[in-house]
Amino acid sequence: RPRWVVPVLPKGELEVLLEAAIDLSKKGLDVKSEAxxxxxxxxxxxxxxxxxxxxxxxxxxxxxxxxxINNTHRLVELCVAKLSQDWFPLLELLAMALNPHCKFHQYNGTRPSETVPAGVQLAEDELYARPPDPRSPK
Structure with missing residues:
Protein backbone atom coordinates (compact mmCIF):
# COMPACT_ATOMS: atom_id res chain seq x y z
CA ARG A 1 0.00 0.00 0.00
CA PRO A 2 1.33 3.42 -0.86
CA ARG A 3 1.81 5.79 2.05
CA TRP A 4 0.64 9.37 1.84
CA VAL A 5 0.53 12.38 4.12
CA VAL A 6 -1.91 15.27 4.26
CA PRO A 7 -0.59 17.98 6.61
CA VAL A 8 -3.73 18.54 8.72
CA LEU A 9 -2.13 19.64 11.99
CA PRO A 10 -2.65 23.19 13.31
CA LYS A 11 -0.54 25.66 11.34
CA GLY A 12 0.22 22.87 8.86
CA GLU A 13 0.20 23.46 5.12
CA LEU A 14 -3.48 22.62 4.64
CA GLU A 15 -4.66 25.04 7.33
CA VAL A 16 -2.34 27.83 6.18
CA LEU A 17 -3.35 27.44 2.52
CA LEU A 18 -7.05 27.26 3.39
CA GLU A 19 -6.80 30.44 5.47
CA ALA A 20 -5.00 32.23 2.62
CA ALA A 21 -7.57 30.97 0.09
CA ILE A 22 -10.45 32.17 2.28
CA ASP A 23 -8.81 35.58 2.64
CA LEU A 24 -8.15 35.90 -1.10
CA SER A 25 -11.68 34.72 -1.94
CA LYS A 26 -13.32 37.21 0.39
CA LYS A 27 -11.33 39.98 -1.31
CA GLY A 28 -12.12 38.64 -4.79
CA LEU A 29 -8.42 38.13 -5.49
CA ASP A 30 -8.41 34.33 -5.73
CA VAL A 31 -9.40 34.44 -9.41
CA LYS A 32 -6.28 36.48 -10.20
CA SER A 33 -3.94 33.89 -8.70
CA GLU A 34 -3.15 30.82 -10.78
CA ALA A 35 -1.55 29.22 -7.71
CA ILE A 69 -12.86 18.40 11.25
CA ASN A 70 -11.30 21.82 11.93
CA ASN A 71 -9.90 21.91 8.39
CA THR A 72 -13.28 20.78 7.08
CA HIS A 73 -14.84 23.78 8.85
CA ARG A 74 -12.40 25.97 6.92
CA LEU A 75 -13.36 24.22 3.69
CA VAL A 76 -17.02 25.04 4.39
CA GLU A 77 -16.07 28.67 5.06
CA LEU A 78 -14.23 28.77 1.73
CA CYS A 79 -17.21 27.24 -0.07
CA VAL A 80 -19.50 29.87 1.47
CA ALA A 81 -17.15 32.63 0.30
CA LYS A 82 -17.24 31.19 -3.25
CA LEU A 83 -20.91 30.15 -3.28
CA SER A 84 -22.09 32.93 -5.58
CA GLN A 85 -19.68 31.69 -8.27
CA ASP A 86 -20.98 28.08 -8.49
CA TRP A 87 -17.42 26.80 -8.58
CA PHE A 88 -18.12 23.11 -9.16
CA PRO A 89 -14.90 21.57 -7.79
CA LEU A 90 -15.59 23.27 -4.45
CA LEU A 91 -19.27 22.31 -4.52
CA GLU A 92 -18.25 18.68 -5.08
CA LEU A 93 -15.88 18.90 -2.11
CA LEU A 94 -18.64 20.44 -0.01
CA ALA A 95 -20.91 17.52 -0.92
CA MET A 96 -18.16 15.08 0.09
CA ALA A 97 -17.51 16.90 3.37
CA LEU A 98 -21.20 16.83 4.28
CA ASN A 99 -21.83 13.26 3.15
CA PRO A 100 -22.72 11.25 6.27
CA HIS A 101 -21.62 8.05 4.49
CA CYS A 102 -17.99 9.05 3.87
CA LYS A 103 -15.42 7.02 5.81
CA PHE A 104 -14.54 9.91 8.12
CA HIS A 105 -18.13 10.49 9.25
CA GLN A 106 -18.91 6.78 9.49
CA TYR A 107 -15.91 6.26 11.74
CA ASN A 108 -16.67 9.29 13.93
CA GLY A 109 -20.45 8.86 13.93
CA THR A 110 -20.36 6.61 16.96
CA ARG A 111 -18.40 9.05 19.12
CA PRO A 112 -20.40 10.68 21.90
CA SER A 113 -21.36 14.30 21.32
CA GLU A 114 -19.01 16.90 22.76
CA THR A 115 -21.70 19.59 22.81
CA VAL A 116 -24.80 17.74 24.05
CA PRO A 117 -24.39 15.49 27.11
CA ALA A 118 -25.66 11.92 26.84
CA GLY A 119 -29.29 11.49 27.84
CA VAL A 120 -30.29 15.12 27.26
CA GLN A 121 -33.53 15.45 25.31
CA LEU A 122 -33.63 18.28 22.78
CA ALA A 123 -36.70 19.64 21.03
CA GLU A 124 -36.89 18.57 17.38
CA ASP A 125 -36.36 22.16 16.19
CA GLU A 126 -33.13 22.39 18.23
CA LEU A 127 -31.70 19.12 16.97
CA TYR A 128 -29.68 19.12 13.74
CA ALA A 129 -28.95 15.39 13.55
CA ARG A 130 -29.20 12.31 15.70
CA PRO A 131 -26.33 9.88 16.08
CA PRO A 132 -27.06 6.35 14.91
CA ASP A 133 -28.61 4.04 17.47
CA PRO A 134 -25.73 1.81 18.62
CA ARG A 135 -28.17 -1.10 18.99
CA SER A 136 -29.10 -1.10 15.30
CA PRO A 137 -27.00 -3.14 12.85
CA LYS A 138 -24.80 -1.33 10.34
Missing part, protein backbone atom coordinates in the same frame (compact mmCIF):
# COMPACT_ATOMS: atom_id res chain seq x y z
CA UNK A 36 -4.77 29.69 -5.74
CA UNK A 37 -6.86 28.28 -8.60
CA UNK A 38 -4.53 25.28 -8.84
CA UNK A 39 -4.88 24.76 -5.07
CA UNK A 40 -8.68 24.77 -5.48
CA UNK A 41 -8.57 22.32 -8.42
CA UNK A 42 -5.86 19.95 -7.26
CA UNK A 43 -4.62 20.43 -3.71
CA UNK A 44 -8.01 20.64 -2.02
CA UNK A 45 -9.51 17.83 -4.06
CA UNK A 46 -6.66 15.42 -3.41
CA UNK A 47 -6.32 16.35 0.27
CA UNK A 48 -9.98 16.14 1.24
CA UNK A 49 -10.62 13.04 -0.84
CA UNK A 50 -7.86 11.28 1.07
CA UNK A 51 -8.71 12.50 4.58
CA UNK A 52 -12.46 11.95 4.22
CA UNK A 53 -12.73 8.76 2.16
CA UNK A 54 -9.59 6.64 2.61
CA UNK A 55 -9.66 3.38 4.58
CA UNK A 56 -6.74 4.72 6.65
CA UNK A 57 -9.20 6.93 8.59
CA UNK A 58 -9.76 4.17 11.13
CA UNK A 59 -6.07 4.06 12.03
CA UNK A 60 -5.65 7.72 12.95
CA UNK A 61 -5.56 9.12 16.48
CA UNK A 62 -8.45 11.21 17.79
CA UNK A 63 -6.35 14.39 17.66
CA UNK A 64 -5.85 13.90 13.91
CA UNK A 65 -9.62 13.51 13.50
CA UNK A 66 -10.13 16.76 15.41
CA UNK A 67 -7.67 18.52 13.06
CA UNK A 68 -9.50 17.09 10.04
Missing amino acids: CQRFFRDGLTISFTKILTDEAVSGWKFEIHRCI
Whole structure:
Protein backbone atom coordinates (compact mmCIF):
# COMPACT_ATOMS: atom_id res chain seq x y z
CA ARG A 1 0.00 0.00 0.00
CA PRO A 2 1.33 3.42 -0.86
CA ARG A 3 1.81 5.79 2.05
CA TRP A 4 0.64 9.37 1.84
CA VAL A 5 0.53 12.38 4.12
CA VAL A 6 -1.91 15.27 4.26
CA PRO A 7 -0.59 17.98 6.61
CA VAL A 8 -3.73 18.54 8.72
CA LEU A 9 -2.13 19.64 11.99
CA PRO A 10 -2.65 23.19 13.31
CA LYS A 11 -0.54 25.66 11.34
CA GLY A 12 0.22 22.87 8.86
CA GLU A 13 0.20 23.46 5.12
CA LEU A 14 -3.48 22.62 4.64
CA GLU A 15 -4.66 25.04 7.33
CA VAL A 16 -2.34 27.83 6.18
CA LEU A 17 -3.35 27.44 2.52
CA LEU A 18 -7.05 27.26 3.39
CA GLU A 19 -6.80 30.44 5.47
CA ALA A 20 -5.00 32.23 2.62
CA ALA A 21 -7.57 30.97 0.09
CA ILE A 22 -10.45 32.17 2.28
CA ASP A 23 -8.81 35.58 2.64
CA LEU A 24 -8.15 35.90 -1.10
CA SER A 25 -11.68 34.72 -1.94
CA LYS A 26 -13.32 37.21 0.39
CA LYS A 27 -11.33 39.98 -1.31
CA GLY A 28 -12.12 38.64 -4.79
CA LEU A 29 -8.42 38.13 -5.49
CA ASP A 30 -8.41 34.33 -5.73
CA VAL A 31 -9.40 34.44 -9.41
CA LYS A 32 -6.28 36.48 -10.20
CA SER A 33 -3.94 33.89 -8.70
CA GLU A 34 -3.15 30.82 -10.78
CA ALA A 35 -1.55 29.22 -7.71
CA CYS A 36 -4.77 29.69 -5.74
CA GLN A 37 -6.86 28.28 -8.60
CA ARG A 38 -4.53 25.28 -8.84
CA PHE A 39 -4.88 24.76 -5.07
CA PHE A 40 -8.68 24.77 -5.48
CA ARG A 41 -8.57 22.32 -8.42
CA ASP A 42 -5.86 19.95 -7.26
CA GLY A 43 -4.62 20.43 -3.71
CA LEU A 44 -8.01 20.64 -2.02
CA THR A 45 -9.51 17.83 -4.06
CA ILE A 46 -6.66 15.42 -3.41
CA SER A 47 -6.32 16.35 0.27
CA PHE A 48 -9.98 16.14 1.24
CA THR A 49 -10.62 13.04 -0.84
CA LYS A 50 -7.86 11.28 1.07
CA ILE A 51 -8.71 12.50 4.58
CA LEU A 52 -12.46 11.95 4.22
CA THR A 53 -12.73 8.76 2.16
CA ASP A 54 -9.59 6.64 2.61
CA GLU A 55 -9.66 3.38 4.58
CA ALA A 56 -6.74 4.72 6.65
CA VAL A 57 -9.20 6.93 8.59
CA SER A 58 -9.76 4.17 11.13
CA GLY A 59 -6.07 4.06 12.03
CA TRP A 60 -5.65 7.72 12.95
CA LYS A 61 -5.56 9.12 16.48
CA PHE A 62 -8.45 11.21 17.79
CA GLU A 63 -6.35 14.39 17.66
CA ILE A 64 -5.85 13.90 13.91
CA HIS A 65 -9.62 13.51 13.50
CA ARG A 66 -10.13 16.76 15.41
CA CYS A 67 -7.67 18.52 13.06
CA ILE A 68 -9.50 17.09 10.04
CA ILE A 69 -12.86 18.40 11.25
CA ASN A 70 -11.30 21.82 11.93
CA ASN A 71 -9.90 21.91 8.39
CA THR A 72 -13.28 20.78 7.08
CA HIS A 73 -14.84 23.78 8.85
CA ARG A 74 -12.40 25.97 6.92
CA LEU A 75 -13.36 24.22 3.69
CA VAL A 76 -17.02 25.04 4.39
CA GLU A 77 -16.07 28.67 5.06
CA LEU A 78 -14.23 28.77 1.73
CA CYS A 79 -17.21 27.24 -0.07
CA VAL A 80 -19.50 29.87 1.47
CA ALA A 81 -17.15 32.63 0.30
CA LYS A 82 -17.24 31.19 -3.25
CA LEU A 83 -20.91 30.15 -3.28
CA SER A 84 -22.09 32.93 -5.58
CA GLN A 85 -19.68 31.69 -8.27
CA ASP A 86 -20.98 28.08 -8.49
CA TRP A 87 -17.42 26.80 -8.58
CA PHE A 88 -18.12 23.11 -9.16
CA PRO A 89 -14.90 21.57 -7.79
CA LEU A 90 -15.59 23.27 -4.45
CA LEU A 91 -19.27 22.31 -4.52
CA GLU A 92 -18.25 18.68 -5.08
CA LEU A 93 -15.88 18.90 -2.11
CA LEU A 94 -18.64 20.44 -0.01
CA ALA A 95 -20.91 17.52 -0.92
CA MET A 96 -18.16 15.08 0.09
CA ALA A 97 -17.51 16.90 3.37
CA LEU A 98 -21.20 16.83 4.28
CA ASN A 99 -21.83 13.26 3.15
CA PRO A 100 -22.72 11.25 6.27
CA HIS A 101 -21.62 8.05 4.49
CA CYS A 102 -17.99 9.05 3.87
CA LYS A 103 -15.42 7.02 5.81
CA PHE A 104 -14.54 9.91 8.12
CA HIS A 105 -18.13 10.49 9.25
CA GLN A 106 -18.91 6.78 9.49
CA TYR A 107 -15.91 6.26 11.74
CA ASN A 108 -16.67 9.29 13.93
CA GLY A 109 -20.45 8.86 13.93
CA THR A 110 -20.36 6.61 16.96
CA ARG A 111 -18.40 9.05 19.12
CA PRO A 112 -20.40 10.68 21.90
CA SER A 113 -21.36 14.30 21.32
CA GLU A 114 -19.01 16.90 22.76
CA THR A 115 -21.70 19.59 22.81
CA VAL A 116 -24.80 17.74 24.05
CA PRO A 117 -24.39 15.49 27.11
CA ALA A 118 -25.66 11.92 26.84
CA GLY A 119 -29.29 11.49 27.84
CA VAL A 120 -30.29 15.12 27.26
CA GLN A 121 -33.53 15.45 25.31
CA LEU A 122 -33.63 18.28 22.78
CA ALA A 123 -36.70 19.64 21.03
CA GLU A 124 -36.89 18.57 17.38
CA ASP A 125 -36.36 22.16 16.19
CA GLU A 126 -33.13 22.39 18.23
CA LEU A 127 -31.70 19.12 16.97
CA TYR A 128 -29.68 19.12 13.74
CA ALA A 129 -28.95 15.39 13.55
CA ARG A 130 -29.20 12.31 15.70
CA PRO A 131 -26.33 9.88 16.08
CA PRO A 132 -27.06 6.35 14.91
CA ASP A 133 -28.61 4.04 17.47
CA PRO A 134 -25.73 1.81 18.62
CA ARG A 135 -28.17 -1.10 18.99
CA SER A 136 -29.10 -1.10 15.30
CA PRO A 137 -27.00 -3.14 12.85
CA LYS A 138 -24.80 -1.33 10.34
